[in-house]
Amino acid sequence: MSVTPILLVGAGALGSSILKGFRRSGHISPSDVMILDLKPQGEAQSYGADGAQLNPTPEVWARAKTIIVAVKPQSWRDMAKMLAGKLDPEAVLISVMAGVRTKDLAEVFAPVKVARVMPTTGVATGKGVASIYAADASALEAARFVFEPIAATATLSDEGLIDAATAVSGSGPAYVYAFARSLEKAALSVNLTPADARTLARATLISAARLLDETGEEPDDLIRKVASPGGTTEAGLKVLCADGGLDDLIKATVEAAFKRSQELG
Ligand SMILES: NC(=O)c1ccc[n+]([C@@H]2O[C@H](COP(=O)([O-])OP(=O)(O)OC[C@H]3O[C@@H](n4cnc5c(N)ncnc54)[C@H](OP(=O)(O)O)[C@@H]3O)[C@@H](O)[C@H]2O)c1
Numbered sequence: 001m002s003v004t005p006i007l008l009v010g011a012g013a014l015g016s017s018i019l020k021g022f023r024r025s026g027h028i029s030p031s032d033v034m035i036l037d038l039k040p041q042g043e044a045q046s047y048g049a050d051g052a053q054l055n056p057t058p059e060v061w062a063r064a065k066t067i068i069v070a071v072k073p074q075s076w077r078d079m080a081k082m083l084a085g086k087l088d089p090e091a092v093l094i095s096v097m098a099g100v101r102t103k104d105l106a107e108v109f110a111p112v113k114v115a116r117v118m119p120t121t122g123v124a125t126g127k128g129v130a131s132i133y134a135a136d137a138s139a140l141e142a143a144r145f146v147f148e149p150i151a152a153t154a155t156l157s158d159e160g161l162i163d164a165a166t167a168v169s170g171s172g173p174a175y176v177y178a179f180a181r182s183l184e185k186a187a188l189s190v191n192l193t194p195a196d197a198r199t200l201a202r203a204t205l206i207s208a209a210r211l212l213d214e215t216g217e218e219p220d221d222l223i224r225k226v227a228s229p230g231g232t233t234e235a236g237l238k239v240l241c242a243d244g245g246l247d248d249l250i251k252a253t254v255e256a257a258f259k260r261s262q263e264l265g
Pocket of ligand 1: 009010011012013014015036037038039070071072073075078079096097098099118119120121170
């Protein structure tokens with residue numbers, strides 16, 4: 001199966017993150033990429049300088065084997081008017097747009113096969129998170145080929161689960177940033193200087209995440225290694241987790257995001 005050349009439609013926040021991820025992983029080279037964007041900037045421009053084709057003619061982009069659609073959901077029908085009927089019938093279209101169903105895309109782009117991916121902008125670091133859904137095997141294979149080198153992936157068995165994945169990993173980075181903000185504020189309340197509060201809160205989060213990643217250990221095991229009986233961590237955790245406190249708060253957070261994702265879809 002050939003996935004290149006790849007046509008990226010929309011090189012905004014997420015499209016540019018995907019390009020940065022390709023650059024880091026090296027599994028897709030700039031010369032295998034074409035970019036359509038209304039005002040290409042930053043990463044799209046530097047891809048252009050490295051051999052990608054920026055806003056090529058329809059005769060050129062029509063040769064794409066994989067099309068990644070990364071425009072805002074409200075722009076997709078305009079974008080479809082430009083592309084539909086002109087794509088290679090053997091191509092796969094990967095939509096990263098929130099809330100746009102594969103059924104609607106397939107109706108417009110048939111016989112092109114469709115996959116949906118919900119990535120985080122962390123793909124820019126080569127260590128993003130992406131949920132993938134495709135009813136068609138070749139579309140699934142193409143989506144995995146593109147995203148597995150730049151993200152931890154989950155292949156969903158049902159498109160409806162995209163809303164659940166959005167609530168967990170799509171919105172998830174913001175929950176973690178909110179935790180960092182709270183830890184920093186709490187550090188100030190125990191008299192650390194603003195500079196120290198900032199350093200300690202952020203570095204704690206990053207080093208804990210690294211250990212979780214690198215050791216592969218369960219959170220409970222890592223907690224046990226930090227919290228000795230009767231010690232300071234145990235005293236803190238008793239407040240954080242008392243009466244299901246943190247569990248209940250995170251559950252309610254994810255459920256609210258899940259509901260909103262369903263409403264927007
Ligand atoms: N950002 C995230 O964290 C994230 C995460 C998961 C999924 N998504 C999804 O990814 C998609 C893009 O989000 P984003 O945050 O990257 O939005 P964005 O920054 O607004 O990027 C969209 C880009 O597409 C361009 N564009 C619009 N219509 C076009 C067309 N017809 N042809 C070519 N280019 C066109 C826009 O140009 P102009 O700016 O000139 O209009 C812009 O550069 C959305 O559907 C969103 O649901 C985003």
